[in-house]
Amino acid sequence: xxxxxxxxxxxxxxxxxxxxxxxxxxxxxxxxxxxxxxxxxxxxxxxxxxxxxxxxxxxxxxxxxxxxxxxxxxxxxxxxxxxxxxxxxxxxxxxxxxxxxxxxxxxxxxxxxxxxxxxxxxxxxxxxxxxxxxxxxxxxxxxxxxxxxxxxxxxxxxxxxxxxxxxxxxxxxxxxxxxxxxxxxxxxxxxxxxxxxxxxxxxxxxxxxxxxxxxxxxxxxxxxxxxxxxxxxxxxxxxxxxxxxxxxxxxxxxxxxxxxxxxxxxxxxxxxxxxxxxxxxxxxxxxxxxxxxxxxxxxxxxxxxxxxxxxxxxxxxxxxxxxxxxxxxxxxxx
Numbered sequence: 001x002x003x004x005x006x007x008x009x010x011x012x013x014x015x016x017x018x019x020x021x022x023x024x025x026x027x028x029x030x031x032x033x034x035x036x037x038x039x040x041x042x043x044x045x046x047x048x049x050x051x052x053x054x055x056x057x058x059x060x061x062x063x064x065x066x067x068x069x070x071x072x073x074x075x076x077x078x079x080x081x082x083x084x085x086x087x088x089x090x091x092x093x094x095x096x097x098x099x100x101x102x103x104x105x106x107x108x109x110x111x112x113x114x115x116x117x118x119x120x121x122x123x124x125x126x127x128x129x130x131x132x133x134x135x136x137x138x139x140x141x142x143x144x145x146x147x148x149x150x151x152x153x154x155x156x157x158x159x160x161x162x163x164x165x166x167x168x169x170x171x172x173x174x175x176x177x178x179x180x181x182x183x184x185x186x187x188x189x190x191x192x193x194x195x196x197x198x199x200x201x202x203x204x205x206x207x208x209x210x211x212x213x214x215x216x217x218x219x220x221x222x223x224x225x226x227x228x229x230x231x232x233x234x235x236x237x238x239x240x241x242x243x244x245x246x247x248x249x250x251x252x253x254x255x256x257x258x259x260x261x262x263x264x265x266x267x268x269x270x271x272x273x274x275x276x277x278x279x280x281x282x283x284x285x286x287x288x289x290x291x292x293x294x295x296x297x298x299x300x301x302x303x304x305x306x307x308x309x310x311x312x313x314x315x316x317x318x319x320x321x322x323x324x325x326x327x328x329x330x331x332x333x334x
Contacts, residue, residue, distance in 0.1 A: 005240025009249035012233045017256025019226035021264060022218055029215045031207035032087045033200050038219060040080075040193035043227030047186040060179045060187065067178060070171035071187055078168020080192030084199050085161030092154025102158060103133060103254065108166025109247035116170060119244055124286060131283030132251045138276025169243040172235060181235035188231055255280045 026035050051058055063071070086102065110129060113119045175184055200207070211219065237246045255277045 001240050005237050005246070006249060008233045008237035009241065009246050010252070012230050012237060013250050013252045014256045015225045015230035015233065016250070017253045018260040019222055019230070020253075020257045021260045022222040022226070026211075026215055026219050026222055029211040030209055030219065031203075033196070033203055034207050034209060035219060035222070036083055036087055037193060037196050037200060039223045039227040040083075040189050040196065042220065042223035043231070044186055044189040044193060046224065046228045047182055047189065047232070050182055051186065056180070056183065058183070058186065060183055063178060067175060070175055071179070071184075072191070074168045074172050074175065074184075075188045075191035076195055077164050078172070079165075079188050080195030082161040082164040082168070083192065084196055085157045085164070088199075089154040089157030089159075089161065092152065092157065102162050103137075103251060104159065105162040105166035106247040106251040107133065108163050109169040110244040112167055112170055113242060113244040113247075119242055125248075128283045128286030129248055129251070131286065132248065132280050133283075135255075135276040135279030135281075135283060138272050138279065166247065169238065169247060173238045173243050176235060176239040181232045181239065184235050185228070185231040189227060251283075252280055 023032075023035065030038075048058060060067075060071070107129065172184070172188075179187075234246070234250075237249070258273050258277060
């Protein structure tokens, strides 16, 4: 069960990591706000079609008022508002600042899991998370000459979006006990698409839209992987793992981004990125290494045999130490 959870979390990190490369290519010809709205809408349509084909209900059933509040937070705040803040912030800050700040959704989920759910982290797990985050910084920096710019409005927007996305891990984990993964993914995307519409309408100036046929194909691939499959696998991981465990695996996302860029675009990683990737893998393994199994308790010694009664009673017959020979129905041994 837990092995499946880690597999789903790794698959989610791979989807999100590859999505960063796809989004970089798509947004050259399609405005980031437009491509985000397309991703949310296409992902919602695909999930609704999957549920309809399998004759599953589209609307969650048996939810309490608190559950609907949790679902509203996950979809509107943790997905729609979070994406709007991150997209708006990335256009106002440097790639290094943005890439680092986005990773803070993982530590946010870990901290919230400790404070609100009472999870306890060992020193080894805390050190592993810190090493993973440090490796992510090296992957984002790419070049020793690159550095962080001054903190501005864009950085604050990206940070706020990352924090909201990390906080959404906790209510999503609670909802997994009542809402199937595909259904939760659908109701995570639909309200988010609705929330993003006013942002599109209020955007200053015309939005960029001059895609080629190849870009439209990449846009469809991005929607299927990042906004349909990724959210389903994320919810399946949360169903099997603690929120902080899922978040720690998702911190490997920058490593997958570099790997996909290497394979698909022929962009060779720099030595700093290779070092960062190694640190991320080592930190992830350290944080999620199973705890040692405690030694079994010693077996209590058997009670001593009762002493012979000196008052004349016959002692108890001795317990045979060997298995008696087989006897047939007449009581004789053949």
